[in-house]
Amino acid sequence: MGPSVAAMVVWGLSVVQARPLDGVVVERETGDPLPDSAVKMTTGSGFETTRTDGHGRFRFEVPEGVASVVMTISLEGYMSVQEAVDLPIEAPIRVTLQPAVSSGEIVVEAERRSDHAARHMLDRERVERTPGTFDDPIRLVQSLPGVAVTPEYSPSAGVLAIRGAAPGESRVFLDGVEIPYLYHFQNYASVIHSRLLEEVALYPSAFASEWGDAVGGIVAVTTRRPDPARVHGGVNVNAITSGAYVQAPVRDDVAVSLSARRSIADLIGDSNDQYTVWPVFWDYLSRADLGRGDRSVAVTLVGAGDRYGRYPGDTATYDPLQRVTAPDLQLARSFHALTAAGTILQDGQHHRTTLGLTMERLGGGIGTESQERRELAASLRHRSDLVSSDTLRWSLGGDGRLAGIRRQASPERAWTELGDELPMLAAGIPVDESIQRLSGGLWGAPQFAFGAGRVEPGLRIQGDTLSSLWAPEPRISGAYDFTPAHSVRGSVGRYSQAPTADALSATTGRPDLSLAVSDQVALGADFILAEAWELSVDLYGRNTVNAVEVDPGDAQGLGAVRVRDARAAGVELVTRTRRKTHYFFMASLVLSRAQRRIDDQSPWVLGDHDQPFAFNMAGSWDFAPDWNAGLRYRLASGLPFTPLSGSYDGDTDTWLARPGPENSARLPTYQKVDLHIERAWVFPTWTLVGYLEGWWVPRRSNAMYMVYSYDYTERSTVAGPPFVPLLGMRAEI
Amino acid sequence: MVGRHLSSVRVGILSCAVCTACAEPFTVERHVLGPPRLAAMGVWEGHARAAVWSGRGAWHAAAPRLSWTLNGTWIGDGFDVAVDDYGTLDVEVRLEDGASLTGSITVADGVPVDVVRQVVRRPTDLSLASRLEVVDPDPRGGSADGFDMVRLSALRADNRAATTRWMLGAPGWSILELQAATADVVPAQVVYEDGEISKVMDGGAGIAPVLALSVDGLGHNGWDWIDVAFDVPGPMLSVQGHLFPISSETATDQVLSWQTAQVSHVLATLEADPDGDSPTGLRLVDVEAGLVLDADLAANPSPSCAPSGGGFELWAVAEGRCPVSELDGARVVLEL
Structure with missing residues (x-):
């Protein structure tokens, strides 16, 4: 027997002998085992298949002598994975599957089965890979159809101007309790750690009776229920913020979560200059959930704070001496909110009651002149849904807010140039007053279902003690499904909003102000095309009388508060992929007009947030098993502004701004490109993800606001940063 | 910038060098008497007075037309308009080319202001601190050396707390405040960025006018014109x-x-x-x-x-x- 024959025998023996190849298939995000996954092992001579057991485990018998095999693992709802495995292995291999319902797959999802005719939902997991959020999904609210597109990091970046309404005409709620603001200064980040966010709902207009005291839109943020089974936690650091979160079960029926963040940008860029301000901000969020099933209580404690300092004037006009001796403007704001929400589910009934206690503060000053505004509010919100029959459901509820407000200011002159930041100093009037107000509403709305349609008439009674006014608000909404792929919806109603306590102040406001009353209509249609695409068309109109405008920039005592009529109309088209696969795409186009006027005799002029054209597009593609890329593009009209000229003030040798025709000029068209690309390296026990995100804004397209020369003879646009990259890595164990 | 946590580690690097906003600089500056300007207003010995800068120098090819109103009522045109009451005095200035300038002031007695001109050594560093250390003034009636500074001090005839506002009619030079009523003129353009001196560019020789305006915020204004010269033989x-x-x-x-x-x-x-x-x-x-x-x-x-x-x-x-x-x-x- 020659050598070759011996080799053949050895080879032949090895073929008939076998050794085990063990492995486990787990979910990439959670590490949970994935039972019933299809596992295919391919060798040079053929393949074998099996399925994972209840613990996600599998086993093959590999013929002796096979140096490598190719494993293919697939499971419905997950992206298939194919890996080469060199043999022998020392330990069971670990395969992670990434959900095919990839994060960010659908950016905007309209939920048709809602009380509200128009509603946009943001889900943290679904937007996480959308470029441009910088790991903060709530920032994406400002890309939703109907929300005015504003340049990043501009003073208006955190403004929620919804369907042409002024920012103050919309309200923001966290777990049912109103919070004063959703974003830190200049929109560097939202005030909620993204890992503890469940969803964000936007009701842009013509919403149902549940919400009130707003003639604009409603933003309702819901925090995530802590995982009652496992401990999660994390630390994240980037150049903007650093933070940590943890959530853990305490007992069988108790789970808690806690997060805290602080800015670090101010540590990196420590000098505020004329146009770039580094705010210092922090926030925290804690939630405890007690009970399961049909009775539960959720207690949330949330808070945020911001502060910054900057030159109080135009550094171009400052003397070298002033640059040293002039005190900085210092500004700080904060809020803390404690909420407790109880839920009962039983026999077709759903009751939810939320109690809230909120403290907020806005203070600041320049030199010895300062202002301070503190507000302490207790709130109550309740909703009951009662199912009477297959065709009738009742929704009833109410909300109330009792607030005490303390306002103090000690200006020595009218700091009109600080009107957006310190309005009481801008008014130039000493203030020392306390204000109490009770406001709220009661509402009821039966819902009738008939075949493929439903209709929900409702009535809300809204009142306020400070203005001693109340208003009935009839509303009705309905929807009809012609086919599963074609449906229409619509609503019409009346909405009112009480002036703010500051606007009603006897010292700096107008106590005679009335309720703003808005009549609104919204119509929508939804189409499903080839089962793959969704197309939504929304039309809206709004006519508001007695809208209160506070313009501290023009503050001269009572003149700072003005009453206007306002109207807005628009059409919103949204399309998006429907199927959940390895890519997603969405696009929206909004055409709108927003106007206002002083009274019946005055001409209509553009509103501050009139944006005739806004286009948004976002897409993400898992172009390889471990690769993902995303692209987002925005193109929108610049916002209007009122050009200024100057008049010499001989007392101070300065020039006072004189407004020209109201909102007769417009900032340049804004456009922005966001890119995101990430690569995952999967190891047996952990996964490493590297990503690069960045935006690019052509310099000409990034005008944030106008600045004027010392005498208002020249003006220039302040342009934001054109290119901002974010490099990051994420290791998941 | 690296954190370790229970289930994941995230590292973010944001390039902050590019995270700043900016604006194109203006061609006009408060310290520079450039285009036509209403540079000062006041009431002097019972008469309204306005210092109108022509945009060419401390002279005019044609007299500007001044129209005055007191508390909203017209009281006269020209340079010799009596002001007989208190209140707010407004002026509209119509220039030779038809351009209009407007201004207002609280009626109050004007205060004489005298400006003293001295020459001091110019420090290498033109920061406020460095210039404060220069205390060897040399009274000078004529031109200064280009490597020196001209130090100007405005002296009010009363003792009211006031601020002096300096304006210089030479775009290539700079006037740098030193103290409340003192400033240094250097024959160079000093460029500031974020409050710090970023560039100093030589401005050449010549003579230039300076207007020193003292304001107390209540209308008791006073001003004086003075020339400074560098390297003029x-x-x-x-x-x-x-x-x-x-x-x-x-x-x-x-x-x-x-x-x-x-x-x-x-x-x-x-x-x-x-x-x-x-x-x-x-x-x-x-x-x-x-x-x-x-x-x-x-x-x-x-x-x-x-x-x-x-x-x-x-x-x-x-x-x-x-x-x-x-x-x-x-x-x-x-x-x-």
Whole structure:
């Protein structure tokens, strides 16, 4: 027997002998085992298949002598994975599957089965890979159809101007309790750690009776229920913020979560200059959930704070001496909110009651002149849904807010140039007053279902003690499904909003102000095309009388508060992929007009947030098993502004701004490109993800606001940063 | 910037070097007397007064038209409008080219302001701290060396708390505040960025006017014009703060020695020279020392455009009351 024959025998023996190849298939995000996954092992001579057991485990018998095999693992709802495995292995291999319902797959999802005719939902997991959020999904609210597109990091970046309404005409709620603001200064980040966010709902207009005291839109943020089974936690650091979160079960029926963040940008860029301000901000969020099933209580404690300092004037006009001796403007704001929400589910009934206690503060000053505004509010919100029959459901509820407000200011002159930041100093009037107000509403709305349609008439009674006014608000909404792929919806109603306590102040406001009353209509249609695409068309109109405008920039005592009529109309088209696969795409186009006027005799002029054209597009593609890329593009009209000229003030040798025709000029068209690309390296026990995100804004397209020369003879646009990259890595164990 | 946590590690690197906003610089600056400007307002000895900068220099080719209102009521046009009541005084200035300037002030008594000109050593570093350390002033009537600074101090005749606002009619030079009523002029353009000096560019030689305006916020304004010169060769005659290069062809030897002599006034013929070196758009020719003021004034009355009752005041040229075309050839008495 020659050598070759011996080799053949050895080879032949090895073929008939076998050794085990063990492995486990787990979910990439959670590490949970994935039972019933299809596992295919391919060798040079053929393949074998099996399925994972209840613990996600599998086993093959590999013929002796096979140096490598190719494993293919697939499971419905997950992206298939194919890996080469060199043999022998020392330990069971670990395969992670990434959900095919990839994060960010659908950016905007309209939920048709809602009380509200128009509603946009943001889900943290679904937007996480959308470029441009910088790991903060709530920032994406400002890309939703109907929300005015504003340049990043501009003073208006955190403004929620919804369907042409002024920012103050919309309200923001966290777990049912109103919070004063959703974003830190200049929109560097939202005030909620993204890992503890469940969803964000936007009701842009013509919403149902549940919400009130707003003639604009409603933003309702819901925090995530802590995982009652496992401990999660994390630390994240980037150049903007650093933070940590943890959530853990305490007992069988108790789970808690806690997060805290602080800015670090101010540590990196420590000098505020004329146009770039580094705010210092922090926030925290804690939630405890007690009970399961049909009775539960959720207690949330949330808070945020911001502060910054900057030159109080135009550094171009400052003397070298002033640059040293002039005190900085210092500004700080904060809020803390404690909420407790109880839920009962039983026999077709759903009751939810939320109690809230909120403290907020806005203070600041320049030199010895300062202002301070503190507000302490207790709130109550309740909703009951009662199912009477297959065709009738009742929704009833109410909300109330009792607030005490303390306002103090000690200006020595009218700091009109600080009107957006310190309005009481801008008014130039000493203030020392306390204000109490009770406001709220009661509402009821039966819902009738008939075949493929439903209709929900409702009535809300809204009142306020400070203005001693109340208003009935009839509303009705309905929807009809012609086919599963074609449906229409619509609503019409009346909405009112009480002036703010500051606007009603006897010292700096107008106590005679009335309720703003808005009549609104919204119509929508939804189409499903080839089962793959969704197309939504929304039309809206709004006519508001007695809208209160506070313009501290023009503050001269009572003149700072003005009453206007306002109207807005628009059409919103949204399309998006429907199927959940390895890519997603969405696009929206909004055409709108927003106007206002002083009274019946005055001409209509553009509103501050009139944006005739806004286009948004976002897409993400898992172009390889471990690769993902995303692209987002925005193109929108610049916002209007009122050009200024100057008049010499001989007392101070300065020039006072004189407004020209109201909102007769417009900032340049804004456009922005966001890119995101990430690569995952999967190891047996952990996964490493590297990503690069960045935006690019052509310099000409990034005008944030106008600045004027010392005498208002020249003006220039302040342009934001054109290119901002974010490099990051994420290791998941 | 690396954190470790229970289930994941995230590292973010944001390039903050590019995270700043900016704006194109303006071509006008408060310290620089550039385009036409209403540079100062006040009530002087019961009369409304406005310092209008022509945009060309401390002179005007044509007198601007001034229209005054007091508390919303028109009270007169021109340069000799009496103000008989308190309140808010408004002016509208119509320039030669039709452009309009507006301003207002609280009616209050104006306060005389005198500006003292000295030469000091120019430190390498022009920061406020470095300039404060320079305390060796050398009173100077003429031109300074380009490597020095001219230090100007404004002295109010009252003791009200006030701020001095400095304006310089030389775009390539800089006036840098030192203290509440003191500033340094350097023949260089000092560029600031985020409050720090980022660049110093040589501005060359010449003579330039400076307006020092003292404001107390209540209308008690006062101002004075003064010239500064760097690296200008030859003798100069200082008249009411303005500097006039002169030579033996235009003045007697006696005049050239006046800088140290106790001479109260001179006689000179004004010659329009808008394109010349003089900030006032005028040259002085046939300059001679005055003898008896009253007699000289009687023999050489000021032009009709100028305030009556004394020698010719050069501020009337700077502020547009007397356009240079009306002064060409006039023989006047100039109090020093």
